[in-house]
Amino acid sequence: MKSILLKLGLLTTLSVGLVAGKASAEEMDWATKCLSMGDIKPNENPNFQQINCLLTNAALSKNIPPEVVKGIAEKESSGWNQFENGQAVTDGKGYGIMQVTDSDPDPERIKRDIIYNINQGVNILNEKYSWLEASKLPRIKDAGREMIENWYFPVMAYNGKVPVNSPIKRIDGSRNWNTYQDKVFNNIEVHSYLGYEQEHKILAHYPFKYDDFIYNTESQILKFKTPTPEYLLTGELHESVYFLKNGDFVKVTKEGALLRTQPNTSSPWTAQPLNKTFIFDGNFNYTTESPEQINSKNQFVWFHVTSTDGKSSGYIASAYIAKKKDFVAPIVTGVKNNAAYNKDVTITFDEGTALLNDVAFTKGHTIKKDGKYTLVVKDEEGNTTTIIFTIDKTKPATPSMNSVSDLSTTVTGKAEAGSTVKLSINNKYQKSTTAASSGIYKFTISKQKSGTTISVTATDKVGNVSAPKTLKVVDKTPPAIQSVNKVTSKSKTVTGSAEKYATVKIYRGSTIIGKGSVYSNGKFSVAIKTQKANTYLKVSVIDKAGNQNCRTIKVVK
Template structure:
């Protein structure tokens, strides 16, 4: 079929109504933007540039990042509606054409349109993908996960809609149920790998979801269906907004050092000058597709934006792979040091542009900070955008902590260490817990009572990771010895007998006068010789253990 008939037939075809309903004027409009690139014939694939245009505009018509739609089409058919024999591309699951559309109980007319008309095939595939995105709505049944707070413009937020496009099945589980390993061979992971390689030149890495084993559930023998257990993911790294949302007048910035500004044509084999990371440009028109005949014509999915520098001195084309809105990169980029960080080594600091002050003094780009101290680095670019970083260098090992005496009656361990350091407690060489010292250096641990002779140790680790020498103490015995019994003493008794703690000393006093002493035998008995005492005299029987702890019992001499 010649293109003139297709152009006329396109409006008729679209006006008949798509699978999901009647075609709107906007749906008819997206395809016409690409028809000037050449004839479209049944049985013959359009040029790579024209397919790029069709996929791009179909995606934009549904507010889908074109990077996603292009990678899906690449995964499904390598951007082919027809094979070399002019037959429609199909897989073993009856997928049809460039988007490998599979429909349940399609009409004969629908099958013919999906087979013969690449525009209709793309439109149908994009509609299906758009419907899969809607499954992220909390009220959807079934429901698929999403990135909390992310919208349609975020490429990473299409991970699960792309999965659903192929099928919510065990083979597309990001985690293997058998061993918990990451499954990088899922349909959606292969699609996202293509986005990185062909829309970003493999320099940009899309943000990975923090998947865990129990996020997904299915039987390894596939006897039950696939189940999601988590629906909202929080991704802390910077997400990637579709580059196709840039427009004329936007202030943009170069995202890769030595990016080429192509001076004449939108192609990588056009002459170009290298631009530094964060160089600022203004977009001067709509994006363009790679010029026919260039070396990357049949390889990459990106488009080109016409730009000029803010001072008007430079102009040309830069690939969408290397541009982002200025609002996303308002400050100079500093490497080698991070804000609110501590280091126990020399720190070499570099920055991409501008001038810098370190603690108020001029700092040379690429210089090394070697001395201990607290620092504030301020980097300012030519547009007065500022990056401020505070950091500390501390290469001195913290002093050994002090520790107050610990007895077998103690339930706390206290002492002093370097303020702000982390104190670690060990008992008999086995780590127990840690705590952070207060601003005055005081630390405190709560412990259970320990036996006398137990070794208590603490170390202090400063903010940069240096560890002090250990401070160790033995648990001291503060428990008075036991006195089990003291037998009756009469006015005729010449000994005092009883039972008490083994090996303790025994002393007998009348008032302040020592009248006898001895020791407790290994069987816990004692017998101390005394002179006979008068009836009604009071005696104190002291038992003293090896640690010097003492306990006494008062007895009365009877007749």
């Protein structure tokens, strides 16, 4: 009780004759937060920024976005006026800044006490929101009190569920932008978001249908279809920044928004990039740095923020920040960072906008041209994914391969540096190796039969495969000579055994004295003239590959 009396005393000092002891504890809880901004005098409007403070704290006391309450006050009193020429402003039905009707329990106080007027207006609005929670008004699916757009129908109900407030014109089904609630929402866009010349372009739109509304021409009451519509909005919903908490991350919502050294529009500033992230320190201020500024018509407030790296801090208008909710960068599919591809690639991403090599890129597009690419995808929260990739569909040059014989135990040659060289024998893969920076490659193999097929291919780092280089194993083995039979001075043939089908030549010195072939049974018989005893003869056997083997014999008696 003591604390309430203390508050009451303070407010009485502040507003003699206005509250006069009638202020409720509810009013005191929020109104005393604006005590330091000036005295409230009978039949006079408080300074503008003090009204800003009163509207803000009254809204927060009921968990209502202050932007909504300020938009209603602007619509109802054209500049947040409780009094005009010492009398409560009225439209003939309602009174004061919130145009509360004279059916209020204390109609005289509604007229003379701005704090009571605001409090009653906020209570009425809060009651209308309870209708939404009870499904008596349409709502946004899964949206809460903190979302400004979810107050569209409670704002309508504040003024009245009447045909003139139907967002769809009955006569032709077109959109009616002249409803009470649309005018309030336009006030929010203009004053809370500084969206001058952006009428109906900031807050998300409802997908209204003609049959969502039922018109009772007799009672002039606007009703809603059954069940009460629950809307899914495709546009981004706007969460009131006034619900931010100390330590919350916020993002800049306008390119070039000004970060100022003081909470006013005349202090030094630095421009900030769109989506830059700051940390809110838990305090917001009104424009009250000087007697001139305390009557500033700014309906926004100033949030004190610090950059995430701690290098900059200052005040930024509430119109240009929003809570940063998404810390997950866009997910890109179709390409991976630092990857290379040997085919066309089709790139998609789950959110945001993209630049490919600094040119606007549309998701789902296919990249076909060889080259190096940098893809930058940024979402609405400023989270960024950067992917660097290469497309290379050019095949490596055909490798070279040195001759391989049936005596060889290696396969050597040159290929594209760094490529993977694959070895196949008789079309069967054997092994692979990497070509050196010089291009040289080498395989160790077992000896292969002549005529065996040896082939190599080069595969580059992207997977492009060269044309194969193919060679046959060359026969380099001298033909076998199993035997040469004894030759006498009377012999007219030289006989023996050697490799089938080989050519046999008989030499005396360098002179050929006989020539023949080895039969299919491996035997040969070459005719010669008789030779003198002790003459040396050379028997030369030459296979089809040109390999030669020789044996020397001596003619005996």
